[in-house]
Amino acid sequence: MKNPIDKLILNRVSWLADCGPDDDIAISTRIRLARNLKDTPFPLAASEEVLQKSVLAVQLASEKSKSLKNPFFMDMQDLSDLERAILFERRLISLDFSVRPRCSALIVSQHEDLSVMINEEDHIRMQAIHSGLQLLDVWDRINKFEASISDQIPFAYDQNLGFLTSCPTNVGTGMRASVMLHLPGLALANQVKPLIQGINKLGLAVRGIFGEGTDNLGNLCQISNQSTLGESEVEIIKRLEMVIAQIINHEKNARSKLLETSKNLLLDNIGRAYGLLKFSYIISSKEALNSLSMLRLGVDMGVIKTVDIHTVNELFILAQPAHLQKYAGNALSQAERDEIRANLIREKLKKNN
Amino acid sequence: MICDICNINEATIHVQELKNGKKKTLNICPHCASEHSLAEKEINGFNLAEILYNISSQMIKNGEEGEGGPAILNPDFVSDDVAHLKCSCGWDTVKFRETGRLGCPECYKTFAILLRDALKSMHKGTFHMGKQPGTIVDTNGQIATKILSLQKELEVSVQKEDYEKAAELRDLINSLRSENTTKAATRKTKKITTQKTKKKNG
Ligand SMILES: [Zn+2]
Ligand SMILES: [Zn+2]
16 A cells, blocks of 8 residues: 555645635634543553554544545554654644654544544544634534544543543643634734734633744744633634634734735735745745745735735645655755755746746 | 743743653743743643642642742642542652643542642633533534523532532533434434535635
8 A cells, every 4th residue: 555645745735725714814723622532541641552452442433433534544653753744744743743653543534634643642632624714614523523433432521521631721622723824914013912912811822833932933823722621612612713703804904004004015025025935046944934924915915916825825834844855755954955945935836827 | 930031030930841751840931931932732731830830839838838939849848648649540649740641531530639720720610511422512502502601500509509509500401411412413314315405615
């Protein structure tokens, strides 16, 4: 059988390639549910035998599930470091899961919109991801999948505390719902910081998705619920949705205001970013992400008409280190990566014209 | 304790991490914490550290406040009865403190004393209000909303120690929940017949 990673990488990532509501600002919606097997130690405290048993139990249940047709099944120990890094960059697995492949496995649907990590921090971490802002649709998808396997696997559950998880921050619904937003307008208007503070006050978490430090690379951020106990899933989702809708409005206002008051500055930012991407021969990850963000803004606002939005979206993924090395076919030093990245971006933007 | 990042403000958040088997602690002020968008893997640990700090202040309530930072880092200040809890799975207070994680479902009972206040500060409430195993919660959220308002009442009556009313409400909630399950089942069969004509929106 052909390596599942090689098959996956040929796919366009569906949550980036499809159109979704509000997908000019909301890039994707993801919901993750954490579950554990009843009367079984959590992975952190479990023996290898227990871990292997839970992989098998989840695999069998998924095979019977009607919500998951012909998925890829990957034993994490069979994969190389690079292959695991690719899965991480495609947001199919967590960083932790990618560096600690002890008796763990991954199940991925054909279009990557549904995946299950087995033996991460919890026995089961299932996620559904769609493009745009579609919280209720994504919830419907993961909810049905969860129900389809819960017929076969008894979960660790307590009448008062709900689904029991290894970390008490996830107990109850075990749900983390998050929306990835692209906010270049608010960033240009210097309004991101007050926004983040406001969101934190509402009990929601904000984080940049690519940058680890203080930089909010690519003007991308992810907003998610923090509390998992004391509210139903739908309540959590509706609260999140309300806040997201407001942020989208703020971003739209910021964009139209920029167009009104500093049109040339805006066009200059977009034009320079496009030029940089189109004609560079060496480009760092940071420079690429920030330029891609401006290009995306230009495409969204109709300033740049020759580039397809999905090409820009895809480049956000493809310009990351592991994808570049897979593209190049060998391991690369940082300097080599910056060259290959520039090549790839030039090629993709040329094809698009 | 001064913040490790800005070296100016008082550090109130203490992030613990295990690196190469060694415990490292990062002490930061709320300002720097919000400044630094913490990566995904750190988020849980971050919340947790804050909460563990609360636990620790709970622990030293009986003792004296001393030097050496929060009690969580200083076993001397942990009161005896909670310092030596041990679950049948092998997990103990030390492991819980080091990792912020529990070892098994039973641990929720074993470490209930430590968890009670922690859960309160982490979450909106202390009762599970979401789906139950093997049920499909109604996606539109009508029943969920009704259940939710009942559960809010339930929480109030528990606070008022009106356990009679609480029991009544719990029964009502459970019956709504089972109604929800049967509704989901009938909707499921209905959906199959209409699936062919249904078009994907967007
Ligand atoms: Zn500071
Ligand atoms: Zn235990």
